Amino acid sequence: MGINFDEKNRIFYLHAKDTSYILQILSSGYLAHLYWGKRIKSIHPEEMIRLVDRPFEPNPDPRDRGFSLDTIPLEYPSYGHTDFRNPAYQIQLENGTTITDLRYKNYKVYNGKPGLKPLPATYVENVNEASTLEIELFDEVAGLRAVLSYTIFEELDVIARSVRFENTGSKKLKILRALSMSVDFPRADFEMLHLSGAWARERHMERRVLKPGMQGIESRRGASSHQHNPFLALIDKGADENHGEIFAVNLVYSGNFSAQAEVDSYSTTRLSIGINPFDFSWLLEPGESFQTPEAVMVYSPEGFGRMSRTFHKLYRTRLCRGVYKKKERPVLVNNWEATYFDFNSAKILELGKSASELGIELLVLDDGWFGNRDTDNSSLGDWFVDRNKLPEGLDHLARGLGNLGLKFGLWFEPEMISPNSDLYRAHPDWCLHVPERNRSEGRNQLILDLSRSEVCDAVTKMIKDILSSAPIAYVKWDMNRHMTEIGSAALPAERQKETAHRYMLNLYKMLEDMTSSFPEVLFESCSGGGGRFDPGMLYFMPQVWTSDNTDAVERLKIQYGTSLIYPLSAMGSHVSAVPNHQVFRSTPLETRGMVAMSGTFGYELDLTKMSDEEKRIVKKQIEMYKEIRHLIQFGDFYRLLNPFESNEAAWIFVSEDKTEAFAAYFSVLAIPNPPLKRLRLDGLDPEKDYRVEGIGKVFGGDELMNSGLAIPELQGDFQGVVWRLRSM
Numbered sequence: 001m002g003i004n005f006d007e008k009n010r011i012f013y014l015h016a017k018d019t020s021y022i023l024q025i026l027s028s029g030y031l032a033h034l035y036w037g038k039r040i041k042s043i044h045p046e047e048m049i050r051l052v053d054r055p056f057e058p059n060p061d062p063r064d065r066g067f068s069l070d071t072i073p074l075e076y077p078s079y080g081h082t083d084f085r086n087p088a089y090q091i092q093l094e095n096g097t098t099i100t101d102l103r104y105k106n107y108k109v110y111n112g113k114p115g116l117k118p119l120p121a122t123y124v125e126n127v128n129e130a131s132t133l134e135i136e137l138f139d140e141v142a143g144l145r146a147v148l149s150y151t152i153f154e155e156l157d158v159i160a161r162s163v164r165f166e167n168t169g170s171k172k173l174k175i176l177r178a179l180s181m182s183v184d185f186p187r188a189d190f191e192m193l194h195l196s197g198a199w200a201r202e203r204h205m206e207r208r209v210l211k212p213g214m215q216g217i218e219s220r221r222g223a224s225s226h227q228h229n230p231f232l233a234l235i236d237k238g239a240d241e242n243h244g245e246i247f248a249v250n251l252v253y254s255g256n257f258s259a260q261a262e263v264d265s266y267s268t269t270r271l272s273i274g275i276n277p278f279d280f281s282w283l284l285e286p287g288e289s290f291q292t293p294e295a296v297m298v299y300s301p302e303g304f305g306r307m308s309r310t311f312h313k314l315y316r317t318r319l320c321r322g323v324y325k326k327k328e329r330p331v332l333v334n335n336w337e338a339t340y341f342d343f344n345s346a347k348i349l350e351l352g353k354s355a356s357e358l359g360i361e362l363l364v365l366d367d368g369w370f371g372n373r374d375t376d377n378s379s380l381g382d383w384f385v386d387r388n389k390l391p392e393g394l395d396h397l398a399r400g401l402g403n404l405g406l407k408f409g410l411w412f413e414p415e416m417i418s419p420n421s422d423l424y425r426a427h428p429d430w431c432l433h434v435p436e437r438n439r440s441e442g443r444n445q446l447i448l449d450l451s452r453s454e455v456c457d458a459v460t461k462m463i464k465d466i467l468s469s470a471p472i473a474y475v476k477w478d479m480n481r482h483m484t485e486i487g488s489a490a491l492p493a494e495r496q497k498e499t500a501h502r503y504m505l506n507l508y509k510m511l512e513d514m515t516s517s518f519p520e521v522l523f524e525s526c527s528g529g530g531g532r533f534d535p536g537m538l539y540f541m542p543q544v545w546t547s548d549n550t551d552a553v554e555r556l557k558i559q560y561g562t563s564l565i566y567p568l569s570a571m572g573s574h575v576s577a578v579p580n581h582q583v584f585r586s587t588p589l590e591t592r593g594m595v596a597m598s599g600t601f602g603y604e605l606d607l608t609k610m611s612d613e614e615k616r617i618v619k620k621q622i623e624m625y626k627e628i629r630h631l632i633q634f635g636d637f638y639r640l641l642n643p644f645e646s647n648e649a650a651w652i653f654v655s656e657d658k659t660e661a662f663a664a665y666f667s668v669l670a671i672p673n674p675p676l677k678r679l680r681l682d683g684l685d686p687e688k689d690y691r692v693e694g695i696g697k698v699f700g701g702d703e704l705m706n707s708g709l710a711i712p713e714l715q716g717d718f719q720g721v722v723w724r725l726r727s728m
């Protein structure tokens with residue numbers, strides 16, 4: 001088992017393949033954090049915790065002036081007992097005070113990993129692949145128990161952490177802050193890496209040198225957001241794809257989060273992540289408990305590449321679920337950028353006919369098929385078919401497409417309500433709102449108050465009725481605005497700040513219900529593109545519409561950044577028309593295909609308007625994708641050239657047994673009189689020989705990785721080239 005306890009020194013050792021995580025119970029009962037990093041056999045705690053009497057560092061025990069919580073590395077720090085750094089939790093007692101003092105009480109270790117339902121979480125398939133340590137902390141005065149949970153996945157360098165608070169006393173407690181993890185590092189010479197951006201430019205890589213004080217990212221938008229992903233990593237200065245230590249945390253949660261690194265005056269760094277304490281509190285009645293979301297912690301001793309492959313493998317195999325975890329994803333066409341709201345069943349069938357001739361397997365009918373929705377100003381919540389557009393209904397349409405050999409998919413935005421809808425006219429208090437305050441709209445819509453179970457039940461029923469009414473093989477679950485005026489008509493005053501988290505819990509319940517009731521359906525998550533591309537959503541839906549930006553050049557950065565954490569099998573990526581609808585750039589169809597092929601592939605343009613030559617190219621792209629999609633979905637991913645640093649991007653997918661690979665190279669702007677360039681591949685077997693299709697030659701894996709492949713001369717802007725490799 002990967003967890004053992006040194007009873008003499010009261011030290012817990014958690015060991016994964018290449019990682020150790022070590023903590024100690026101090027004689028005072030506080031938990032000290034001793035180590036997280038490359039696997040080591042044992043540790044000398046006195047080397048990690050040095051007790052020094054320092055001015056302005058108070059002492060819980062006046063007899064021991066060397067002991068201050070502010071100067072030792074802690075495992076789950078509190079506020080108020082001599083630690084002035086960023087606390088992991090804070091609880092208010094019934095008397096209004098906010099000082100608690102959790103000390104060690106007990107522990108248990110077992111094989112496997114418990115679920116956190118309704119919260120999403122990583123899981124095991126076999127109890128022997130992971131072990132779990134639970135440490136119980138207790139505060140007698142408050143009647144507060146906290147159970148810190150650590151699961152170590154032994155074959156991956158992953159630790160999953162979360163915390164459960166329980167009110168064991170007879171008085172009310174209020175949680176003001178409950179982060180999922182906190183780690184103190186004995187150094188501050190790090191850079192910080194995160195993924196930030198905006199709508200249409202999600203998950204751009206940002207790195208900056210850590211400075212004294214607090215630095216971090218957060219979402220207050222009621223969704224994990226386009227602006228910041230719930231991911232933060234501390235990295236060695238100058239770390240790159242293959243070098244440097246990386247300590248990464250990612251929150252399995254789709255709502256408000258905060259992630260931060262605090263450098264203190266003694267050059268130590270505290271890294272933490274969890275539900276955003278801003279505008280959050282949670283009342284714990286006697287006997288009640290509160291479970292934090294899970295934080296996934298990944299250690300890589302060899303740069304970002306290995307970190308990403310660890311995340312990818314964990315998320316592909318131990319977070320995603322359902323039949324599409326192992327099943328190849330269909331090539332789809334989505335009608336959104338082809339028609340927007342302007343379609344009818346004849347147009348969709350016409351699109352379907354072209355799609356099936358080209359080898360496409362699924363047609364997705366996007367927004368506008370329900371209520372009276374001809375623009376974005378109405379009908380969300382009225383989940384019944386618009387007979388003006390689809391006079392014979394969905395079943396008839398789906399069967400028509402079925403006759404063409406296509407599966408049928410459908411768009412929903414279940415969490416929303418249009419003020420101009422029958423649902424709103426019937427239930428004006430079913431949206432998130434605050435009495436006597438304006439209800440701000442986003443895209444002409446309000447957000448349903450999912451903290452109310454009757455609201456969830458009503459929407460779930462409408463959607464289930466639609467899904468049962470026709471052979472629907474795919475659902476796109478969209479969410480197109482962020483939360484404002486957060487409040488619930490159904491919650492008492494003291495629970496108003498619970499609304500946003502209750503919303504998330506009930507959303508997860510709805511998703512669990514929906515996905516388990518329709519297990520054969522492929523669910524794709526979306527929030528105006530990638531506004532909720534997070535592990536919480538991946539637990540229910542194995543792919544996500546990566547961005548509303550379908551421009552091939554912009555997608556290089558978006559997909560590259562996203563690949564830092566999320567598997568390529570999760571990234572919906574489509575070929576769209578030119579000039580592109582978001583940035584008005586024209587890129588070659590071939591390049592658009594190569595970029596989109598590096599994810600779950602599809603088209604989002606009017607295929608009926610394509611020339612014969614364009615159709616020929618598309619047909620070839622689809623044939624190629626069908627040959628390589630097992631590599632995209634199940635292979636290992638290596639980034640080769642970073643589009644944030646240069647005019648180029650490149651990557652390679654390699655099968656687990658290293659017998660096959662698919663590499664792609666892109667050059668953004670043409671360079672006059674260019675140098676003769678080579679691309680060094682990665683991830684291959686140096687002992688194997690590979691035939692490179694297109695070039696028609698055989699190269700050693702060692703040659704391809706060290707000397708590289710000659711990049712052919714590419715003419716013009718926005719060019720790309722792909723290579724298919726097979727071992728001999």
Ligand code: DGJ
Nearest residue numbers: 336366367526528529548
């Ligand atoms: C936002 C999504 O990201 C788009 O793909 C499309 O589904 C629209 N919503 C429809 O309203």
